[in-house]
Amino acid sequence: MPGIFTLAACGQSPEEELEELGKEIIELQAEQAAANAPPEVDAADVTVSEEIYYQWTDGESPTVNYYAKIQNDTPEVINLYGSSLSWIDEKGDLTLITDGYGISVTPEYIMPGEEGYISVWEPRLSDEEIEGAELSLSVSGDTVKINTLEVSDVNIKEGVNTLGWVTNNSDNVVEDITVIGAYYDEEDNFLGTNSTFLEGSLEPEQEKGFELTDQYVPKVISRDRRTVKVHAYVQ
Secondary structure, three states: OOOOOOOOOOOOOHHHHHHHHHHHHHHHHHHHHHHHOOOOOOHHHEEEEEEEEEEEEEOOEEEEEEEEEEEEOOOOEEEOOOOEEEEEEOOOOEEEEEEHHHOEEEOOOEOOOOEEEEEEEEOOOOOOOEEEEEEEOOOEEEOOOOEEEEEEEEEEOOOOOEEEEEEOOOOOOEEEEEEEEEEEOOOOOEEEEEEEEEEEEEOOOOEEEEEEOOOOOOHHHHHHOOEEEEEEEEO
């Protein structure tokens, strides 16, 4: 039985007893490591679509934003830690790599069969003209469960921000809520995303307002968006 050490056989020396106990401890540790190991996933079943990037000026600072959709068609929860984005200049040369905390994935863990979003805000490219962006995914299985909360009364204030309400439709108190809006133009083309975090906690059935500000959103998104799909996630 796992976790129960057997008694040493009669006639064993103290050294033999310690050796036998050490073997049992090693076997138990191996079993526990295997039980806690993340599930294996096939990265081929994780697809990237509707990639788009914008090079624009945020005040006086040149900025590049990248957005994409991620579809998880594996049977497991996945995370994308370790992914990176390579920026290609007008000469076809690699000019910068964004990775680590520069790659924002929402939700942080993507459930089986669900869609997520990647967004990158990169202010380090100076005045270089960008001709392409290549996403390199690092996909790992995980066991974290992400829940979605109810979103209602979403309103895009023309030329300003996106507002609405999040309701805790679960039976538990929740906190660390992420809200993300995916914007589309009049022909239903994906334009990009904007997200925010709600501070504090929500009791069951309690609601709270949210606002997605346009401060770091490319102006072309604010100009061309006609609809938005808003999601609220909590771990």
